Amino acid sequence: VEQGGPIVRFQGQWxxxxxxxxxxxxxxxxxxxxxxxxxxxxxxxxxxxxxxxVVAADRLNELLDELTDPSPLDPPxxxxxxxxxxxxxxxxxxxTLGRLGLGACLADDMGLGKTLQxxxxxxxxxxxxxxxxxxxxxxxxxxxxxxxxARFAPSLRVARHHGADRSTAAWDDADIVVTSYGLxxxxxxxxxxxxxxxxxxxxxxxxxxxxxxxxxxxxxxxxAHRVALSGTPxxxxxxxxWSILDFLNTGLLGPxxxxxxxxxxxxxxxxxxxxxxxxxxx
Numbered sequence: 001v002e003q004g005g006p007i008v009r010f011q012g013q014w015x016x017x018x019x020x021x022x023x024x025x026x027x028x029x030x031x032x033x034x035x036x037x038x039x040x041x042x043x044x045x046x047x048x049x050x051x052x053x054v055v056a057a058d059r060l061n062e063l064l065d066e067l068t069d070p071s072p073l074d075p076p077x078x079x080x081x082x083x084x085x086x087x088x089x090x091x092x093x094x095x096t097l098g099r100l101g102l103g104a105c106l107a108d109d110m111g112l113g114k115t116l117q118x119x120x121x122x123x124x125x126x127x128x129x130x131x132x133x134x135x136x137x138x139x140x141x142x143x144x145x146x147x148x149x150a151r152f153a154p155s156l157r158v159a160r161h162h163g164a165d166r167s168t169a170a171w172d173d174a175d176i177v178v179t180s181y182g183l184x185x186x187x188x189x190x191x192x193x194x195x196x197x198x199x200x201x202x203x204x205x206x207x208x209x210x211x212x213x214x215x216x217x218x219x220x221x222x223x224a225h226r227v228a229l230s231g232t233p234x235x236x237x238x239x240x241x242w243s244i245l246d247f248l249n250t251g252l253l254g255p256x257x258x259x260x261x262x263x264x265x266x267x268x269x270x271x272x273x274x275x276x277x278x279x280x281x282x
Contacts, residue, residue, distance in 0.1 A: 038249035070096040076124035078155045094121040103226035103248025114229045129197040137202035139180040199223030204230040208240035238264040
């Protein structure tokens with residue numbers, strides 16, 4: 001538009017522009033705009049947006065590099081554990097995504113210490129946090145979360161939101177509130193009444209059905225940083241992955257119907273390897 005001609009030099013090559021298309025552009029066309037972080041990440045990773053080539057600026061490229069190679073981060077004071085190298089990497093990665101405003105799906109296999117990495121992440125954020133963290137998990141592991149927090153981060157105060165006499169009185173004095181998926185649905189109005197610092201779903205395959213009460217309730221909660229812990233983010237269908245990532249970063253994988261039609265179906269039914277590689281990249 002600025003050059004006023006149909007042939008322009010763009011990114012090292014000559015591009016032919018349709019004069020009729022140029023004429024339809026408004027004279028006051030905005031040259032700058034904003035989009036949510038998840039949509040910006042999707043565009044930068046895929047290299048296109050609505051059919052238009054996307055070129056990431058230098059600063060965005062630096063941020064993308066941080067996602068794949070997070071800056072080293074010392075374990076927080078008060079962590080009574082020695083992180084294994086991969087746990088240290090996971091802890092730094094959680095911190096990086098939280099700092100960038102992006103949700104994180106920690107998908108280490110069972111037994112590799114996802115709980116410890118999440119506890120370290122919460123502990124590192126506590127000096128700056130104004131609200132407690134919320135952990136939602138199956139009822140069967142509520143006690144395990146309390147024991148693991150007491151073992152690895154004894155300075156963190158834990159409030160169990162469970163049982164017939166549950167109330168919100170202990171929330172203000174807590175660093176972490178732990179509750180169950182059942183109460184996520186039943187006490188939704190209470191749980192969405194505040195913005196949590198970290199909102200973590202343990203065994204996050206519990207929201208793999210995006211139409212379930214659990215999934216709909218989880219998406220209504222507010223938090224500074226959303227985290228999903230799951231050793232099996234995809235059990236049967238790719239739509240399960242869509243559900244978890246839609247909770248974490250709404251819009252990253254696009255609308256559900258389009259994801260099913262343009263990504264899940266070609267990969268699952270026709271074995272589209274090129275599309276599968278694209279999905280792995282973002």
